[in-house]
Amino acid sequence: MPMKNFFTVLGGMGTLATESFIHILNERTPIHSDQDYLNYLLVNHATVPDRTDFILGKSKEDPSSAIKEDIQQYAALNPEFFVLTCNTAHHFFDELQQATDIPILHMPRLAVEVANQKFAKKSGKTRVGLLATEGTIQTKVYENELEKFDNLEVILPSKTLQQDVTNLIYRDVKENHFCNEELFYQILQQMSEEFSCDVMVLGCTELSLVQEATQNKKYPVVDAQSELANETIRRALKNRI
Incomplete structure (x- = not known):
């Protein structure tokens, strides 16, 4: 029997962050047996240029x-949707979506919608701190x-x-596989206290990896990767029904 009701994860940018996404995805999926897990293909294309x-x-x-x-290669297999796990790659989102009729989930859009839903003030503007790569x-x-x-x-x-954020992403996580908890909390503290942010959006999956490792609850954050996982599960379960 061929696999049905599946989606395709476009990952490998970077690989550890993709691994973190898959872990969250599987952990949050409501299951009682092996057959309850979601059907998906993982494309870990690690050699995609930076x-x-x-x-x-x-x-x-x-x-x-x-x-x-x-996208063109795996669209031929007819997944229900694509999941793009790299925030910076969303710079190319429109041209990527034009390459296929199959919907691609938009991670930054999902994260911002959640920030508005959960942290919007009744009056005045909500100060949303953005933590991401220089490219993003x-x-x-x-x-x-x-x-x-x-x-x-x-x-x-x-x-x-921003240099601290870049060091955390590239030097620590990507190059040395090191979740630098001290630097992560230092960045969140500065954004919260010195920049008076009401919430910080983690707009890089390496930062999501550190968030998952530290289980930070001290500072208010919206983790883009986490919200992407939630939407992936919601859609996949809806398609299964």
Whole structure:
């Protein structure tokens, strides 16, 4: 019997973050037997060129070409939808979606909608701190979504604090497989206290990985990867019915 009612995860950007997403997905799926888990294909395309390097002009290798090829290759198998687990890759979202009629979930949009639902004030603007790669920030992937809500104000880190975020993502998690809890909490504290943020959006899956490892509950965050997992489960269960 061929697999039916499945989705395809476009991962590998990076691999540890993809592994974290799959772990969360399986852990949150309501199950009583092996057959209750979700049907999905995992594409761990680890050799997709770095998204931030391309966006910042440090590399001429266009990652969107590789991702589009993945979409076209796996669209032939007719998944119900695609899940794109890299925040920075959403810079190319429109052209990726144009490559297929199969819907692709939009992680930044989901995260911003949750931030508005859970943290919007009754009066005045909610200060939403954005923690992400330099590529994601430069392309305004999240800012464009946040600006759709008049009551949300995007707060970006200072140049110095952004370097701390970049070090946590690239130096610690990507290069050394190290969830730097001390630096993570330091960043959240600064955004919360010095920048007066009401909530911080974790707009990078490496930050989501650290959030999962630390189980932070001290500082208010919206974890984009976590919200993507929730929406993936919701859709997959709905399609199963």
